[in-house]
Amino acid sequence: MKKAIVLIVKTLAVLLSVFILFFIWASSPDQDSEGYKVITETTVDAQRAQDSIFSVMTYNIGYLSGMTNNTSKKRDEYIFNANLLQVQRTLKELDIDVVALQEIDYGSGRSFMVDQELELSKGGYPNVARAVNWDKKYVPFPHFPITAHFGKVFSGQSILSKFPLKDHERLVLDRVESNPFWRDAFYLDRLAQVVTAEVAGKAVKLINVHTEAFDQPTRKKHLKTVADLFEKYASEYPTILLGDFNSNPDTESLLRDIVLANQHAAYALKDLTQATYPSIDPERRIDFIFYNTNFLEVAEAKVVKEVLDASDHLPVMARFKLK
Numbered sequence: 001m002k003k004a005i006v007l008i009v010k011t012l013a014v015l016l017s018v019f020i021l022f023f024i025w026a027s028s029p030d031q032d033s034e035g036y037k038v039i040t041e042t043t044v045d046a047q048r049a050q051d052s053i054f055s056v057m058t059y060n061i062g063y064l065s066g067m068t069n070n071t072s073k074k075r076d077e078y079i080f081n082a083n084l085l086q087v088q089r090t091l092k093e094l095d096i097d098v099v100a101l102q103e104i105d106y107g108s109g110r111s112f113m114v115d116q117e118l119e120l121s122k123g124g125y126p127n128v129a130r131a132v133n134w135d136k137k138y139v140p141f142p143h144f145p146i147t148a149h150f151g152k153v154f155s156g157q158s159i160l161s162k163f164p165l166k167d168h169e170r171l172v173l174d175r176v177e178s179n180p181f182w183r184d185a186f187y188l189d190r191l192a193q194v195v196t197a198e199v200a201g202k203a204v205k206l207i208n209v210h211t212e213a214f215d216q217p218t219r220k221k222h223l224k225t226v227a228d229l230f231e232k233y234a235s236e237y238p239t240i241l242l243g244d245f246n247s248n249p250d251t252e253s254l255l256r257d258i259v260l261a262n263q264h265a266a267y268a269l270k271d272l273t274q275a276t277y278p279s280i281d282p283e284r285r286i287d288f289i290f291y292n293t294n295f296l297e298v299a300e301a302k303v304v305k306e307v308l309d310a311s312d313h314l315p316v317m318a319r320f321k322l323k
Contacts, residue, residue: 025137025138026139027137027185029136029137030136036131037130038129039127039130040130041127044125046124046162052200053320054199055095055096055097055319056096056098056099058100058243058244059101059287059313060244060313060315061087061101061104061313062312063104063111063116064116064311065080066309067278069103069312077112083310084120086307086308088123090306091120091124092124096317098162098163098206099125099159099161100193100206101120101157101158101160102208103155103210103311104157106154110150125160126162127160127165128161129161129195130157131158131170132155133156133210134156157210159193163197163199165195169195173211173221174218174225175187177218190218192208193208193209194206199322200322202322204239205238206240207226207243208242210243210244216248226241227259230265234265237295238295239291239292240289241259241288241291242287242290245287260290262292264295266292266298267290269303269316274303275314276314277313279307279311279312280309282314287314287315289301294323295323296323297320297323298318298319301319303316304317
């Protein structure tokens with residue numbers, strides 16, 4: 001009897017040790033943190049605006065997983081390839097000069113190890129700013145079945161530009177304090193990515209954000225932080241704040257209160273009835289573009305439906321004119 005108890009205890013101890021070692025390994029980063037904030041210049045040809053009118057887009061591409069994002073549905077590689085082509089085609093047809101992307105993979109198991117930033121930049125974007133927000137050796141999500149696990153994740157936010165980029169900042173927003181340790185160990189960083197684009201001889205500040213999705217108190221903190229960032233630059237530079245704000249009716253109201261409190265701030269897309277999520281039969285608007293009216297005016301703005309369901313979000317685009 002004693003031998004049986006000892007064997008059970010030893011077995012449990014071994015299993016616990018294995019689990020702890022796996023937890024430590026899986027939740028650790030796979031890349032050097034020096035690569036979390038980079039600007040890349042390539043030899044890609046760019047047909048860009050020659051005057052003071054330029055176009056921008058914000059798009060949470062959901063790592064090109066379409067409506068399967070964050071679900072345990074089986075994904076085939078051809079779906080990702082088809083979605084990539086659809087996005088490339090839309091960017092070219094709309095002649096977008098600057099694209100702010102969220103949930104873009106740089107080589108992750110969930111998206112067949114494709115560097116999506118590299119592939120999209122080949123469509124005419126020689127200047128790329130990358131801000132990594134998720135770097136884990138193995139993410140065990142969705143939890144069941146195991147075959148649906150994300151596995152290795154290397155992902156973040158990118159700005160693709162036909163204009164030169166400089167002064168790149170990667171600002172980590174507050175973490176969710178209520179997350180249990182085991183969830184927090186695998187959770188992504190929420191970021192505000194700031195970069196300067198040189199447009200028609202002027203410095204234009206771009207703030208690409210992806211705020212907290214699941215915890216409203218944390219999201220409110222993030223909204224206040226990004227509104228302060230906008231305020232910091234809006235009086236001196238043409239400034240565009242854009243991204244996935246993960247809004248709901250409460251936080252959309254808060255967006256109006258704290259972002260539009262700046263006397264120069266405005267929505268690029270004034271028709272607030274136009275929804276961006278989900279991409280099929282959209283019900284909510286959670287993706288926004290703000291700008292400062294003292295330096296910029298809007299020539300056109302719309303929700304881009306041409307991308308169909310390449311992501312679970314629809315992008316928003318705007319054409320701006322420098323004053």
